[in-house]
């Protein structure tokens with residue numbers, strides 16, 4: 001599957017300079033499978049089943065983060081959109097630069113299969129991280145914490161970069177101190 005994807009991307013990249021970034025970051029030699037499974041799959045989001053570009057969606061076309069991550073404001077998880085959300089646009093939008101990647105979206109939809117996205121941000125099971133408490137609006141209607149403060153300038157990323165990794169207790173607590181938020185163990189730990 002990896003070979004297929006690389007070949008497909010190489011074909012697209014060969015004809016489209018705009019996508020040169022996909023190739024630039026490629027390591028020259030294949031890493032051993034075991035290493036690729038641990039470090040690379042987590043840290044290398046190019047392992048995603050579809051080359052989903054955040055910069056095009058959230059940057060160029062200005063689609064709101066929560067149009068797709070629609071549970072962030074009311075639930076613990078921000079959520080990854082189901083393929084039906086993609087199809088809402090991609091039934092019509094074929095993709096000028098990378099139609100092969102958009103075709104994959106349609107294939108998943110036709111097979112009624114969920115797209116197996118690789119998860120990047122994940123805290124341990126003993127930690128509770130409630131998105132809704134962080135992105136809830138303050139008195140002025142702005143989110144208490146912007147998505148970008150924790151996830152970086154996602155609207156500029158062709159491929160999601162893993163920032164603030166690994167997600168450590170020190171990182172959480174430092175901001176809770178700055179913002180005068182509770183540091184009770186039981187607030188974050190089950």
Ligand code: HEC
Pocket residue numbers: 045048052054057058063064065066067068069080081117118119120121122147148151154155159160
């Ligand atoms: C058109 C839909 C869409 C929009 C708009 C969108 N995203 Fe995403 N987002 C996705 C999909 C699909 C994934 C999974 C694939 C990937 O990681 O690139 C994802 C993944 C992510 C992840 C990584 C999740 C993980 O841990 O695996 C973060 C963080 C994220 N998005 C933040 C944002 C932010 C912040 C914005 C707004 C600036 C945004 N997204 C806008 C669809 C979208």
Ligand code: HEC
Pocket residue numbers: 050051052053056057061063081082083085086087088089090093094095096097098099101102105
């Ligand atoms: C609100 C509309 C909208 C939604 C929802 C949406 N997209 Fe897109 N997507 C676009 C637009 C517009 C483009 C740019 C197409 C172009 O430039 O030709 C695009 C581009 C793409 C591209 C790159 C194609 C290219 O030619 O550059 C991929 C891959 C893609 N989308 C996948 C997805 C996936 C996967 C989802 C669901 C998680 C999704 N999109 C949801 C509107 C949307």
Ligand code: HEC
Pocket residue numbers: 065066069072076077078079080121122123124129131134135145146147148149150151167
């Ligand atoms: C205060 C820091 C912080 C803010 C603000 C924040 N996130 Fe997250 N995000 C995290 C952490 C930590 C995780 C891992 C959570 C877990 O494993 O339960 C995460 C996970 C995610 C995921 C992975 C899937 C999921 O459902 O958890 C997505 C997608 C995501 N965030 C998108 C967003 C978007 C979009 C926003 C803004 C609306 C946002 N985040 C705001 C810290 C943050």
Ligand code: HEC
Pocket residue numbers: 123127128129130133134144145149150167168171172173175176179181182187188
């Ligand atoms: C950039 C700042 C920032 C970071 C980083 C951050 N938080 Fe928060 N956290 C906040 C703010 C602001 C609130 C909202 C407090 C409120 O509702 O007034 C909050 C609230 C919470 C709450 C609810 C507290 C309560 O009293 O019920 C929990 C739980 C929590 N955060 C866990 C975490 C965890 C776990 C992490 C790290 C994975 C984290 N936070 C990282 C700023 C942050």
Ligand code: HEC
Pocket residue numbers: 122123124127167168169170172173176182183184185186187188189
């Ligand atoms: C603001 C959120 C937050 C608060 C408050 C907090 N922790 Fe944590 N804690 C975390 C996060 C996040 C991790 C790292 C989890 C991971 O590795 O994914 C962690 C990790 C730990 C670990 C290490 C467990 C392991 O994974 O190896 C211990 C032990 C721990 N915390 C104890 C405490 C104690 C005791 C307190 C109270 C004095 C406390 N924590 C308060 C968020 C918090």
